[in-house]
Amino acid sequence: MKRRILIIDSDRSNFAKARQLLDSDERDLFFLDDVNDAIAMLRSEPCDLVVIRENITASNTKSLMTFRSKEGKSFQVIILADHGTAEKQEEMLSKGAAEYLIHSRYTEALAHSVKTHLEYLTLQERSDQLEEQLAEPYSFANIVGDSESMQRVYELIRKVAPSNANALLQGESGTGKELVARAIHFSSPRKGERFIAVNCAAIPSELMESEFFGHIKGAFTGADRDKIGLFESAAGGTILLDEIDEVPYDLQSKLLRTLQEREIKPVGSARTVPLDIRLISASNRNLSKAVEQGRFRDDLLYRLNTIIIELPPLRERKSDIPLLVNHFTKKQSNEIGKKIKSVSDEAMSLLTGYDWPGNVRELENAIERAVILTDGDVLGVEDFNIDVASGENVPMVPLGREIYRMDYNKAKKTVLDEFAREYFMRLLDRSDWNISKAAKRAGIKRQSLHQILNRLKLNKNNKVKD
Amino acid sequence: MKKIIIIDDENYVNRLVQFNLTEDGYEIITALTGQDGLRLIEEKKPDLIILDIAMPGVDGFMVLERLKGSEELRNIPVLILTAKVMDEVEQKAMDMGADAFITKPFSPAELSKKVKEFF
Numbered sequence: 001m002k003r004r005i006l007i008i009d010s011d012r013s014n015f016a017k018a019r020q021l022l023d024s025d026e027r028d029l030f031f032l033d034d035v036n037d038a039i040a041m042l043r044s045e046p047c048d049l050v051v052i053r054e055n056i057t058a059s060n061t062k063s064l065m066t067f068r069s070k071e072g073k074s075f076q077v078i079i080l081a082d083h084g085t086a087e088k089q090e091e092m093l094s095k096g097a098a099e100y101l102i103h104s105r106y107t108e109a110l111a112h113s114v115k116t117h118l119e120y121l122t123l124q125e126r127s128d129q130l131e132e133q134l135a136e137p138y139s140f141a142n143i144v145g146d147s148e149s150m151q152r153v154y155e156l157i158r159k160v161a162p163s164n165a166n167a168l169l170q171g172e173s174g175t176g177k178e179l180v181a182r183a184i185h186f187s188s189p190r191k192g193e194r195f196i197a198v199n200c201a202a203i204p205s206e207l208m209e210s211e212f213f214g215h216i217k218g219a220f221t222g223a224d225r226d227k228i229g230l231f232e233s234a235a236g237g238t239i240l241l242d243e244i245d246e247v248p249y250d251l252q253s254k255l256l257r258t259l260q261e262r263e264i265k266p267v268g269s270a271r272t273v274p275l276d277i278r279l280i281s282a283s284n285r286n287l288s289k290a291v292e293q294g295r296f297r298d299d300l301l302y303r304l305n306t307i308i309i310e311l312p313p314l315r316e317r318k319s320d321i322p323l324l325v326n327h328f329t330k331k332q333s334n335e336i337g338k339k340i341k342s343v344s345d346e347a348m349s350l351l352t353g354y355d356w357p358g359n360v361r362e363l364e365n366a367i368e369r370a371v372i373l374t375d376g377d378v379l380g381v382e383d384f385n386i387d388v389a390s391g392e393n394v395p396m397v398p399l400g401r402e403i404y405r406m407d408y409n410k411a412k413k414t415v416l417d418e419f420a421r422e423y424f425m426r427l428l429d430r431s432d433w434n435i436s437k438a439a440k441r442a443g444i445k446r447q448s449l450h451q452i453l454n455r456l457k458l459n460k461n462n463k464v465k466d
Numbered sequence: 467m468k469k470i471i472i473i474d475d476e477n478y479v480n481r482l483v484q485f486n487l488t489e490d491g492y493e494i495i496t497a498l499t500g501q502d503g504l505r506l507i508e509e510k511k512p513d514l515i516i517l518d519i520a521m522p523g524v525d526g527f528m529v530l531e532r533l534k535g536s537e538e539l540r541n542i543p544v545l546i547l548t549a550k551v552m553d554e555v556e557q558k559a560m561d562m563g564a565d566a567f568i569t570k571p572f573s574p575a576e577l578s579k580k581v582k583e584f585f
Binding site: 015016031038040 | 575
């Protein structure tokens with residue numbers, strides 16, 4: 001969409017120069033010589049940016065800025081001030097002008113300033129869009145499932161969201177604990193503030209206190225500057241501590257104190273920082289058992305479990321599988337720009353019959369893989385790696401928890417190798433193991449394909465070379 | 467030099483169009499009411515009329531009716547420039563003999579292009 005720029009200058013002879021300087025295919029330029037006409041226009045028409053040349057009394061810029069603030073308009077204003085002073089500049093900037101160019105007319109400085117502010121506007125719009133996108137998928141309505149057990153989950157989210165109560169989410173891996181935590185946050189009065197999700201298992205135990213509560217410079221070796229912790233970063237909002245049972249026992253008491261006193265103490269600091277935060281914790285283990293085993297403090301558990309939300313495993317809500325399959329198929333198709341019309345009845349029956357030990361996450365991965373690899377517009381049984389006889393899903397890419405415990409380069413190599421293995425096995429099967437044909441289809445040289453097959457230890461007989 | 471009369475009760479629209487089309491080499495005459503517009507049309511015999519629909523008093527439809535009822539003026543092309551975007555408004559204006567339609571907020575480049583099509 002073209003950017004709309006209005007130029008206001010009482011001297012009409014400047015318009016041609018302004019046009020020459022600012023015109024482009026991406027912009028619509030409007031010229032007016034009277035601020036009252038400009039205000040009439042801005043009252044009824046959209047505008048992204050106004051360039052106004054200030055008159056000697058500065059009355060036109062004052063009228064414009066007063067109109068802008070009274071009517072709550074968001075157009076940016078750049079003021080060209082032949083007779084500007086630093087004081088006037090300060091006054092106009094405080095009234096919301098984007099820029100006040102002293103002793104300036106239609107020069108490159110203005111062209112640069114217009115370009116910068118339009119780029120800023122584009123970034124701002126993109127950021128707003130992203131924020132909307134971020135809020136939308138986690139809004140309450142976007143958790144998929146209408147089974148009875150999920151209805152109970154929705155009911156609890158609805159009840160718990162408006163309050164400030166701590167919530168404990170319990171459920172197997174992949175049941176959507178983070179999604180529920182986000183739904184609680186984005187349905188709560190804190191939705192305008194930050195939501196921070198922390199996987200406690202991913203933080204080395206010796207660094208956890210400093211990650212949670214921050215530290216001051218010199219608190220320990222390597223602490224070369226003050227650092228704000230995750231709790232303070234989430235102030236006013238919500239923090240999710242996933243896999244909370246991974247928090248070391250001695251740190252659990254500090255966590256308890258933080259929740260009781262509603263304040264934190266950065267490592268090495270004598271000062272405490274008041275904290276307004278909502279804590280949601282999650283675990284795939286039974287915390288009561290962890291208490292019995294002496295690994296988890298009972299007083300902390302009582303503080304965390306004001307509300308417990310149990311997330312059912314997918315095998316206990318199989319009636320939701322078709323809904324989830326359609327949801328993920330649509331989502332993945334949109335993401336990669338493929339037009340997948342539907343999932344065949346046979347494939348749906350296969351997916352519904354499977355137990356999904358990795359729960360919704362495993363189902364989502366299976367559909368992602370099928371959408372990427374399918375050649376048709378209907379997902380069929382052959383697009384899923386579920387062995388009907390053994391009921392085993394053979395994942396192409398190990399996107400389970402272990403991948404996130406590897407360092408980035410190793411994880412990337414593992415995923416890419418698994419992808420290459422699957423890709424070339426399917427390609428070679430379709431090409432009757434004719435290497436030249438397969439290489440041509442893949443768009444690579446025959447020798448390169450040989451090298452890949454050797455590296456991945458793939459051959460026709462046993463598919464995987466020893 | 468081709469002569470264009472613009473009739474719009476919003477002064478800013480007249481000014482915006484005036485600047486843009488003057489730059490394109492046309493002679494622009496403006497009127498803030500339908501009544502003044504009709505007087506100027508009879509007097510100046512323009513090559514094109516740019517006309518708003520929603521105006522107090524003599525509105526755009528009335529101006530169109532008078533123009534098309536006059537043997538002397540009925541062949542002057544009329545470009546409607548209005549905020550009213552309802553299909554029935556556009557249809558009515560076209561049925562009454564308007565030649566083209568642009569809705570506000572308009573793009574100056576689009577207006578220039580449209581005007582050029584008449585000459």
